[in-house]
Amino acid sequence: MKTLRDIGEDALIERLIRLVPLDEKAAAGPGDDCAVIDQGGEILLLLKTDALVEHVHFLPSAPARSIGWKAAARVISDFAAMGGQPNHFLVTLALPGETAVSWVEDLYRGIGDCLEKFDGVLAGGETSSVPTGSAAVISIAATGTVRRKNVVLRSMGKPGDRIFVTGLLGGSIHGKHLDFTPRIRETNWLVSHFKPTAMMDLSDGLGKDLPRLTAASNCGFKIDEISLPISPGSTPTQAISDGEDFEILFTIASNKSRELIAAWPFPDLPLTEIGELVEKEKSQSLAGGWEHFSK
Amino acid sequence: MKTLRDIGEDALIERLIRLVPLDEKAAAGPGDDCAVIDQGGEILLLLKTDALVEHVHFLPSAPARSIGWKAAARVISDFAAMGGQPNHFLVTLALPGETAVSWVEDLYRGIGDCLEKFDGVLAGGETSSVPTGSAAVISIAATGTVRRKNVVLRSMGKPGDRIFVTGLLGGSIHGKHLDFTPRIRETNWLVSHFKPTAMMDLSDGLGKDLPRLTAASNCGFKIDEISLPISPGSTPTQAISDGEDFEILFTIASNKSRELIAAWPFPDLPLTEIGELVEKEKSQSLAGGWEHFSK
Numbered sequence: 040m041k042t043l044r045d046i047g048e049d050a051l052i053e054r055l056i057r058l059v060p061l062d063e064k065a066a067a068g069p070g071d072d073c074a075v076i077d078q079g080g081e082i083l084l085l086l087k088t089d090a091l092v093e094h095v096h097f098l099p100s101a102p103a104r105s106i107g108w109k110a111a112a113r114v115i116s117d118f119a120a121m122g123g124q125p126n127h128f129l130v131t132l133a134l135p136g137e138t139a140v141s142w143v144e145d146l147y148r149g150i151g152d153c154l155e156k157f158d159g160v161l162a163g164g165e166t167s168s169v170p171t172g173s174a175a176v177i178s179i180a181a182t183g184t185v186r187r188k189n190v191v192l193r194s195m196g197k198p199g200d201r202i203f204v205t206g207l208l209g210g211s212i213h214g215k216h217l218d219f220t221p222r223i224r225e226t227n228w229l230v231s232h233f234k235p236t237a238m239m240d241l242s243d244g245l246g247k248d249l250p251r252l253t254a255a256s257n258c259g260f261k262i263d264e265i266s267l268p269i270s271p272g273s274t275p276t277q278a279i280s281d282g283e284d285f286e287i288l289f290t291i292a293s294n295k296s297r298e299l300i301a302a303w304p305f306p307d308l309p310l311t312e313i314g315e316l317v318e319k320e321k322s323q324s325l326a327g328g329w330e331h332f333s334k
Numbered sequence: 335m336k337t338l339r340d341i342g343e344d345a346l347i348e349r350l351i352r353l354v355p356l357d358e359k360a361a362a363g364p365g366d367d368c369a370v371i372d373q374g375g376e377i378l379l380l381l382k383t384d385a386l387v388e389h390v391h392f393l394p395s396a397p398a399r400s401i402g403w404k405a406a407a408r409v410i411s412d413f414a415a416m417g418g419q420p421n422h423f424l425v426t427l428a429l430p431g432e433t434a435v436s437w438v439e440d441l442y443r444g445i446g447d448c449l450e451k452f453d454g455v456l457a458g459g460e461t462s463s464v465p466t467g468s469a470a471v472i473s474i475a476a477t478g479t480v481r482r483k484n485v486v487l488r489s490m491g492k493p494g495d496r497i498f499v500t501g502l503l504g505g506s507i508h509g510k511h512l513d514f515t516p517r518i519r520e521t522n523w524l525v526s527h528f529k530p531t532a533m534m535d536l537s538d539g540l541g542k543d544l545p546r547l548t549a550a551s552n553c554g555f556k557i558d559e560i561s562l563p564i565s566p567g568s569t570p571t572q573a574i575s576d577g578e579d580f581e582i583l584f585t586i587a588s589n590k591s592r593e594l595i596a597a598w599p600f601p602d603l604p605l606t607e608i609g610e611l612v613e614k615e616k617s618q619s620l621a622g623g624w625e626h627f628s629k
Contacts, residue, residue: 044431059446062455074457086457088424094465129383131473136339151354160357162369162381170389173469178426180475
């Protein structure tokens with residue numbers, strides 16, 4: 040009997056989406072950071088769902104308010120990765136009956152902190168008990184919006200495009216994973232000044248996510264490992280392998296790359312050119328990244 | 335220390351929604367079957383999230399395909415309760431790594447069966463591992479639509495309105511909870527022919543849900559217990575207390591009730607007048623219904 044641990048997340052998703060009706064008209068469906076729904080008009084609807092699981096995405100000892108922030112911020116990071124903004128949130132909690140009410144209130148305060156900062160609103164929610172001893176699960180689904188002319192998918196990169204990342208990579212586990220800032224400000228500036236050809240947020244580590252972006256764009260990549268922006272205290276291997284950076288990975292046409300570096304208006308957040316897209320057959324490989332179900 | 339078990343679901347939700355920004359322009363937010371978002375035009379956007387937890391909403395021995403059907407059908411039942419239709423679905427799975435791939439595929443087939451029947455499409459999803467031994471959680475969020483003139487909230491019932499339910503109540507645990515049919519057909523007919531003043535679906539049992547509807551409408555109720563439509567093999571107490579009927583509870587103006595009964599075009603589904611709305615102070619009480627976190 041094959042288990043989820045045997046096949047991993049990406050192979051699982053590929054099997055599952057064949058078993059259900061999909062939206063033939065969607066600009067992007069399963070496989071991009073968000074689903075992109077074309078309702079007519081100038082504004083596209085973004086849809087995203089994400090979950091935090093106790094012991095997997097946070098430890099029971101983590102402050103509930105930080106867990107709430109993280110749960111909302113992960114979803115907002117995906118809206119950033121499309122060039123969009125968050126809008127309406129739905130929060131589903133599956134918690135043991137013995138959970139303290141004050142813990143859940145702090146969790147909601149953290150969600151509220153994040154929604155307030157990024158102009159999201161709560162539209163609804165659901166709470167359910169789980170059996171005593173089961174891990175708590177916090178699942179957040181949300182709608183967002185993006186202007187039609189600004190939307191960036193993972194799939195439009197071309198050989199020769201330069202690859203960039205924001206911020207520093209690696210070592211998120213030491214704290215950043217609980218209080219990171221989704222890069223809404225940066226991507227909203229980017230899409231209106233130097234529209235990327237492909238973009239995604241780094242949730243499972245560069246080693247896992249860069250191959251996803253290049254596969255979607257039907258390209259390969261060449262990375263200059265020396266140029267990787269590494270968090271203080273992290274090794275190059277950790278910068279490639281650690282998950283939950285929540286920085287933005289994107290590609291732009293090579294003739295814009297110098298101008299972009301000169302124009303980057305956020306002195307508090309580094310922007311680094313780390314390599315380029317190449318033809319598929321010429322791709323380098325990159326080991327590492329977080330694999331769900333393997334641990 | 336107060337726990338979720340001490341205060342229960344309704345009191346918890348009341349506390350939580352004070353801690354986050356809400357949509358001031360929403361026609362209905364937390365507390366109705368769906369959130370109702372006004373985007374301008376003739377069509378309102380509906381948002382809903384719901385979760386199934388192993389051991390709480392299904393047993394490990396239940397067929398995965400039925401669990402998938404149930405997960406999608408519960409959400410569709412909420413769209414029915416607004417007078418609307420389902421549209422885009424997001425599926426979040428939190429499962430142990432040792433789960434069989436074939437089990438997850440069957441789960442998705444069940445979701446697919448239900449989406450196909452009710453014209454929903456999958457827009458995206460998320461999978462995460464949970465620690466070995468933790469309960470599986472299936473969380474489904476979805477968008478739906480409803481015509482502005484057709485939307486029915488829980489809150490517009492008035493004293494004197496007649497109370498109706500579709501189908502038979504009680505005993506869902508013996509099988510119906512896994513293969514019920516969301517009442518889309520019936521409510522879509524209702525809202526265009528005899529628009530209810532208030533409507534909801536029965537997920538936690540009449541004893542729990544009727545007081546929710548009347549509280550939202552700021553009314554009380556008087557039920558004729560003799561008239562309750564009871565499933566074969568169930569007692570009147572079970573018809574009031576058992577959860578997961580997924581029938582529709584609604585109220586209409588008293589002068590339309592006879593005409594509605596005569597016009598009801600679905601011979602395969604009983605429609606029963608069970609009582610009337612009264613002023614709040616004159617309300618009867620009704621014991622029973624499913625309480626999350628209490629078990």
